[in-house]
Amino acid sequence: MSLIECVNLTREYRKGENIIRPLDGLDLEIEAGDFLALMGPSGSGKTTLLNLIAGIDSPTSGSLVIGGVDISSLSKRRLAAWRSENIGYVFQLYNLVPVLTAFENVELPLLLQKLSTKERRARVGEALEMVGIADRHNHYPRQLSGGQEQRVAIARAIVTDPAILVADEPTGDLDKPSAKSVMLLLQRLNADLNKTIIMVTHDPHTTEFAKHTLHLEKGRLLEQAGVAESGVGEGAGR
Template sequence: MIGIECRALTKKFMKGETTITPLDSLDLVIEPGSFLALMGPSGSGKTTLLNLIAGIDRPTSGELLVDGLDIAHLSRSRLARWRAEKVGYIFQLYHLVPVLTAYENVELPLLIHPLSRKERHARVQRALELAGIADRHDHYPRQLSGGQEQRVAIARAIVADPPLLLADEPTGDLDRESSTAILKLLRKLSEDLGKTLLVVTHDIATTDYAQATLHLEKGRLVTEPGEEQRHA
């Protein structure tokens, strides 16, 4: 299990002449094994925070410790290797590779691991079964519904068995029925596999499945009176 600690985490970028600050000196501790929902209006910095934790974006200042490692100062290559071991990322729009079948999409993260074809097959099969999409393994993304695509994306995120799962609005493009199924699946992954799970969402229903909900506004955490910034 993996914990996260942000200290005065700030992200700024220029848009024309204007400085945008999606994250403003954020302090946050996420306990290992927790399932948190991260909510807030558009532009509040939710996705930026998720990207920083995943190491696919870099903070302007502050510290970001994931499993005790300050990832803000890792090189891009080291970050990629770190992600391969530690992070599974689930996108709102699934981002499957269209020329690959569901099986091949799930297999992608394993291609950089020194595994035999047999070992890869066993892992992919298990991930597809956990995500409940094993029967569509030979389908291409265009042959799948949105919910099915998201299941494939989840299988891809868990296939390398990373301790940290990050999901950016995983139900944002799905109907209610599919959303519920995906949220149940995420909670199952958190409970059964002990993953630390952080889900960015606009969907209030997600809070029913998460252990706690964080609210971001203008790049800062909004806390209720008496609530600490230590979660789950």
């Protein structure tokens, strides 16, 4: 059984008299441990799909089952709790809290869980170690480079040990060396920790690090790209 199952997934927005449909009856299955890159032109629905999977948006129709849970049926409060346990979100602009240190930023999602201070600190330390930024744990975001900030953001995303990492243009604001380093880190998290990663990107270079690349256009899957190159493909798209 797939980790993520989207069936006839549709998302509509009303804008004045017009109805905009960024996702239009999308069917998709994503296996656990996959590293999927979503590409497509602006307005193709890739970020909408990412947000639905992340549980920060709700579909207008269709079903979205993740880990056996139909998240479209959850209340806002239960959805928030579900997100905190199952999803790690990596943002393009890192979204670190400027008044908190790297350590405290990574600690934020853990405060939603019932953990002792000692356990919490240990897990933050592990996450920072894993992304190679432990020596900067006392630094504030303004004291870090863009690449370092994104590493802290990734540590924050993995610290709760979620099954799924969603990344919205994770290298969009980074220079090439930093971008490569971040992509290698994501690849390692996928390989070593078996995290399922779904990444939205405009940069074809970053797709090289993913196991699959899917192209969306007008709210539908256009093709299953990159299968030949990466040698994977089962389960991605249907």
